[in-house]
């Protein structure tokens with residue numbers, strides 16, 4: 001058959017094939033047959049090259065016309081099928097039954113949320129108010145008012161994320177709330193705060209650069225270490241539902257308390273020392289102490305009349321101990337496999 005006839009024949013066959021196409025998959029198969037690298041139009045182009053120059057001009061124009069027509073009809077059919085597919089998907093969505101997945105997609109409260117709720121209920125039952133702090137603080141509240149003046153070496157204890165605005169930072173602990181509360185309230189004050197804090201430090205199984213703390217503070221006349229120890233003990237026992245929970249206190253230095261102490265909890269992950277407790281059997285849970293007179297003064301409270309205690313628990317660590325989570329980073333991982341367990 002001569003090439004002209006083949007072109008006419010191809011046009012007819014393409015029209016027939018296209019009218020039979022009902023899906024995007026069929027359209028793709030038709031495209032490969034006609035427009036593909038080894039398709040009919042490519043073969044016709046090869047044939048064209050064999051013609052004499054005068055014939056080539058005439059038949060070449062016909063072949064070009066066919067190519068353009070095929071491409072145009074193909075594009076139009078594609079657009080038509082895509083629109084129909086979108087319409088169908090939208091129609092199906094209208095009938096989507098959200099209740100059908102009730103069992104499979106049931107959510108649960110994040111372990112943080114569960115523990116915060118428990119801690120808030122506990123402190124409210126002891127007559128504390130629950131306050132909220134600010135995550136963006138300034139130098140004064142995070143350090144200076146807490147008896148950590150500029151150039152004080154204790155500033156190095158907190159690797160700080162400083163903001164571009166001079167003097168502003170992401171709070172390194174929840175203790176700035178103490179000063180805000182002293183400035184806004186008159187003793188007696190009893191407060192608890194749960195919130196995020198940030199430290200520019202390397203992460204490992206028990207350290208993250210963003211974690212949560214629970215701050216507690218009581219100011220009244222004649223507040224002593226006995227008050228601090230009994231409320232911390234009560235909190236831990238209720239939280240861990242264990243009357244015989246083992247914890248210990250040891251002297252520690254924090255510029256904003258005097259005396260200062262650390263509260264450790266026996267390692268929930270081992271009996272005789274593991275990599276998480278660094279083979280000691282204990283993990284530090286909180287810093288605490290009696291509020292330093294200079295801090296009371298910075299909060300406009302007379303240290304000759306009032307005294308107070310404060311503690312800052314690593315809330316993230318409490319959550320880890322409670323649920324046996326061996327790596328702190330899991331808590332912020334958004335991993336559904338991890339979260340589904342709670």
Ligand code: FA5
Pocket residue numbers: 172173174175199201206207208209211213254257260284285286287288289310311312313314315316317328
């Ligand atoms: C403080 O942040 C003091 N503001 C606590 C305090 C409050 C002392 C009131 C005295 C009076 P420290 O840096 O030790 O102290 O942190 C408190 C607790 O947070 C630690 O005991 C630990 O449980 C937890 N913690 C500290 N660093 C991290 C970290 N990188 N990741 C997770 N938890 C941490």
